[in-house]
Amino acid sequence: MSEGKRRAAVKIFILGPYLVLLYLLQATVFPRVLLFGAKPMILPLAAVGVALFGGCVEGGVFGLFAGMLMDLACNQPTVEFTLLLTFTGLLLGTLSDTALVQGFPSFLLSAVAELVLCSAFQVLILAVLRGAPPMLLLGAALRQCLSSLVFAIPFYYISRFLSRIM
Amino acid sequence: MKEFISKKGIYIAIAAILVAIAAAVTVAVTGGHAGFASLLSEPFFKPVKSALTSLVGSLEHAYDYIYRYDEMEAENQRLRARIAELERDYREYTEISEENARLRALLGFAGRHEDLVMEPVTVVSWTASNFSSSFTISKGSSSGVELYDPVVTENGYLVGQVTSVTSTSATVTTVIDTSLRIGALISEGGVTGVLSGDYDLFRSGLMKLSYLGEDGSLIIGSTVVTSGSGGVYPAGLVVGTISGIAVGSSGLDPYAIVEPSADISGVTHVYVITDFAVNE
Numbered sequence: 004m005s006e007g008k009r010r011a012a013v014k015i016f017i018l019g020p021y022l023v024l025l026y027l028l029q030a031t032v033f034p035r036v037l038l039f040g041a042k043p044m045i046l047p048l049a050a051v052g053v054a055l056f057g058g059c060v061e062g063g064v065f066g067l068f069a070g071m072l073m074d075l076a077c078n079q080p081t082v083e084f085t086l087l088l089t090f091t092g093l094l095l096g097t098l099s100d101t102a103l104v105q106g107f108p109s110f111l112l113s114a115v116a117e118l119v120l121c122s123a124f125q126v127l128i129l130a131v132l133r134g135a136p137p138m139l140l141l142g143a144a145l146r147q148c149l150s151s152l153v154f155a156i157p158f159y160y161i162s163r164f165l166s167r168i169m
Numbered sequence: 170m171k172e173f174i175s176k177k178g179i180y181i182a183i184a185a186i187l188v189a190i191a192a193a194v195t196v197a198v199t200g201g202h203a204g205f206a207s208l209l210s211e212p213f214f215k216p217v218k219s220a221l222t223s224l225v226g227s228l229e230h231a232y233d234y235i236y237r238y239d240e241m242e243a244e245n246q247r248l249r250a251r252i253a254e255l256e257r258d259y260r261e262y263t264e265i266s267e268e269n270a271r272l273r274a275l276l277g278f279a280g281r282h283e284d285l286v287m288e289p290v291t292v293v294s295w296t297a298s299n300f301s302s303s304f305t306i307s308k309g310s311s312s313g314v315e316l317y318d319p320v321v322t323e324n325g326y327l328v329g330q331v332t333s334v335t336s337t338s339a340t341v342t343t344v345i346d347t348s349l350r351i352g353a354l355i356s357e358g359g360v361t362g363v364l365s366g367d368y369d370l371f372r373s374g375l376m377k378l379s380y381l382g383e384d385g386s387l388i389i390g391s392t393v394v395t396s397g398s399g400g401v402y403p404a405g406l407v408v409g410t411i412s413g414i415a416v417g418s419s420g421l422d423p424y425a426i427v428e429p430s431a432d433i434s435g436v437t438h439v440y441v442i443t444d445f446a447v448n449e
Contacts, residue, residue, distance in 0.1 A: 029297050030294045033297060034294065034295035042299055044297065076294075077296050077297050077298035078298070078333075078340045079298060125300055133347065133348065136368065140300065140368060143300060143372065144299075146299070147299045
């Protein structure tokens with residue numbers, strides 16, 4: 004097996020179970036955890052971490068699967084997270100490969116941007132598809148961002164640790 | 170020897186007599202409770218005696234530990250096994266007791282609605298979304314669960330509706346979700362309306378009863394039940410009680426705020442109504 008294939012296999016064997024574990028936590032534990040009156044989203048945070056430390060390809064692929072599982076965890080027929088996490092994973096990974104420093108400020112900034120984008124996308128889809136008044140949803144969106152950001156520090160260290168062992 | 174006795178012996182005898190006198194005096198002074206020797210020695214020896222007693226106790230304990238270890242280990246194992254057995258019995262008892270209470274409630278509800286065919290299911294997981302309210306249940310189409318089947322608690326309180334089905338699981342959207350519309354009737358007064366979730370009331374776990382069909386009084390505390398119109402829900406399922414009355418932004422459309430009777434966020438076991446008689 005070539006070095007490239009071996010490394011790819013190691014990444015799959017590490018990131019695959021990591022993703023499954025996160026999905027199980029997201030679908031079973033975190034729906035029962037209310038912080039600031041909202042359920043935290045941990046899969047987008049994990050996607051940001053993998054993209055920042057892994058680069059464009061890892062960010063995109065992990066974002067795709069994380070997005071699919073996030074949509075699944077939300078019991079929704081739409082694919083908003085699948086699209087969003089894939090594209091933000093690709094974008095953030097590219098920035099990480101070229102311009103972004105792989106430190107906590109970059110992670111925090113990227114996490115805030117990702118969470119705001121996710122919430123805004125959810126509000127937009129509800130407004131367009133169901134005619135929901137966006138202003139009424141902004142409070143819930145803000146609470147969702149805050150409750151998720153509580154987990155930014157642990158996910159920064161987990162992502163950094165995983166990137167070092169891969 | 171003779172010289173020793175004559176010289177040293179006298180001194181020893183004198184000393185003994187003095188000690189005896191001192192002891193006698195001490196006993197007399199303390200009322201016979203403590204001798205001279207014990208009074209003198211106790212302050213010095215008590216700590217040492219305590220330490221020795223403690224040491225002996227420890228040695229005895231160590232002796233027991235060494236020579237009776239196997240016996241104690243076996244006893245410990247027996248007790249641990251017994252505790253585990255009792256804990257398992259207690260868990261089983263609690264589960265059976267809870268199930269018994271649920272089945273008794275269901276029996277009462279099913280007795281009142283003999284036309285309903287119900288499938289007991291457990292809640293597997295809840296949605297991770299902050300903008301909707303739904304959960305996944307443990308049975309799907311292979312158990313007879315179909316799309317749009319109503320879901321109730323053991324007391325017959327409406328929880329929601331099946332909105333997607335696979336062969337082994339299904340998703341239930343709850344009554345507080347903004348996507349559901351339920352034909353409803355206020356049991357006291359007969360006012361009809363449409364029950365739905367509302368983005369403003371969602372966080373509080375409340376619903377909105379709007380499009381009130383005819384003039385009638387809205388009384389706080391009145392029970393809201395399904396009207397049965399449309400044939401999606403059986404008539405007469407309790408949905409909630411009116412907890413407030415408000416007016417829409419236009420000022421012309423009054424609506425009632427309804428609190429669900431079922432503990433929506435706390436349900437763990439629910440019943441899917443797979444068939445019922447439609448009375449229109």
